[in-house]
Amino acid sequence: METQIQPHRPEPVVLDDEPQLVTKKTDFSEVATQLQASYQAVINDEYPTGIRLLNHLKKRIFGTGKRGSYKGYRNLRSDYHEASNRLLIPVEDHKIAVPKAPEIGWLEKLYPEENRFYLTLPQIQGLNSSWQWYQKGIQFPVLDQPVYPFYGTYFPTRFDHLILFDKWLTKYQGSKASAYDIGAGCGVLSFQLCKHGFDQVFASDINPNAVISIQENARYLGVGNCISVQVCDLFEKWEQKADLIVFNPPWLPAGEEASGLDQAIYYPADLFERFFDQAKEYLSDNGKLVVLFSNLGQTTGTQSHHPMDEELEAHQRFQKIRVIKRKVKGGSKKTKRRNNRHQEYVELWELEKWQKST
Ligand SMILES: C[S@@+](CC[C@H](N)C(=O)[O-])C[C@H]1O[C@@H](n2cnc3c(N)ncnc32)[C@H](O)[C@@H]1O
Structure with missing residues (x-):
């Protein structure tokens, strides 16, 4: 309810x-x-x-x-x-x-x-x-119907990472009983998960407007029974384990504390440490963890370390299965302002729980 x-x-x-x-x-x-x-x-x-x-x-x-x-x-x-x-x-x-x-x-x-x-x-x-x-809605190439984002909700205006995730989901062979979409924004990844046959998606976002948006759009799209959604930090309000966790985090380090919609773009210093620490408890033993990321932090000179490399080098929580990359197509006029855009790509990191080598 x-x-x-x-x-x-x-x-x-x-x-x-x-x-x-x-x-x-x-x-x-x-x-x-x-x-x-x-x-x-x-x-x-x-x-x-x-x-x-x-x-x-x-x-x-x-x-x-x-x-x-x-x-x-x-x-x-x-x-x-x-x-x-x-x-x-x-x-x-x-x-x-x-x-x-x-x-x-x-x-x-x-x-x-x-x-x-x-x-x-x-x-x-x-x-x-x-x-x-x-009013108009936004038509994502990976969904059949438009999404109508509620005020103050993050929604992507470039779609490379959605296409990457869609391709990955098409090949995914694991269990589709349940998945987490952490930092769900307008819910596009959750809707993709439902479209690809997941029975239950647990979505969370720290922003209440995003949660209202997902509830409204899940009704329009007829997937209200597939998605449960909570306003919370990461996994805070959830208990069950799931077969898949997907996280499209903010892609740039926050200089100072971010609030509102900036929390969709800039990540605080402790976000990844907290996320991976919790994710290992919420992922079922044979589950997959997918993180969508980009090299934007490196091309803009705002990030010296890649948070994914940091996690894999410093901890024994997860191990890498593969990283798939996709070059970002020339963006809108607005995004072309940054002249290093042409070097930008999005990344899909597929991880599993770390296993002691025998
Ligand atoms: C880059 S957006 C991704 C939105 C959506 N998943 C997508 O792919 O378009 C990141 C989202 O994470 C949310 N977020 C940021 N920090 C969070 C946290 N600690 N817990 C839950 N959600 C968070 C933001 O509010 C934002 O909606």
Whole structure:
């Protein structure tokens, strides 16, 4: 039975005493300076004014020159994040309360009891883009029907690792009684497991929105009986062993503590140690452990050690059966920004429990 889960949502912003009111006639450079100096501003005419002001701020912070190091870019992104999140927009009766604004269904679904409040413009943009995906759905090449990701849920926009996993599942000969999908996100790997005939999939994610998303989509896809899902850290709320464990973890080391959707991208220092330590208890003796990973950490220079090599070298918990790699196809325009993308590949690590050699 499903229990009611409280989703994460952008929390309404508390207004400072005298925020600057912005119209299309306001001097944008002056407002940008105020935003960077920690003062709030509120859009007071129409939605496109806010978008133009954000573009102005973006140009001012990032400039138009060449991109520097990955680290330098992350710092600029953080400056932009802070300043842009001081630009506010009013919401009233579940709608953005300025003209020419998009209709966003999340304002009703996520704030049923709030009538009048302020959100930041980047939050509104995030809600808007997520609403578009939720309406349209995303068609993964490995599933027959689209998945409609709930607000704040990670879903992949490039599919190489899904295709790799699909090929692996096609050849898989072991028992299909049960499997774990750890860090299940929008549930795409769980849905693949059901499609490939697993009877029971136990999915978990630390993000409540992901769990709501999986519950909703499992119903649409008609696999509600195949999947059980929990909001929890790794295996925390589960007890039984399974024939297969699949984990598509975040692929980049976290510089500082990650929260929200960043937890899908950046992993804390102890994640892999904790995962493997628990996985050995939850995998049945003849079971398989599959980890999907990538060399993104190495190509971006943010990772000196591969977490999988570290595990296999330092412990006698698991042994490698094989690693399958697939070159990442040229991504979207956005992803092509990183010029070392062409060297990127995704990896499927197939492991089994470590056995003492005789
Ligand atoms: C890279 S995404 C993978 C999502 C999905 N399995 C896929 O392949 O598209 C990683 C997911 O792991 C979740 N996650 C991160 N740390 C976790 C933890 N300690 N326990 C459970 N889930 C975690 C994130 O919230 C995110 O949904």
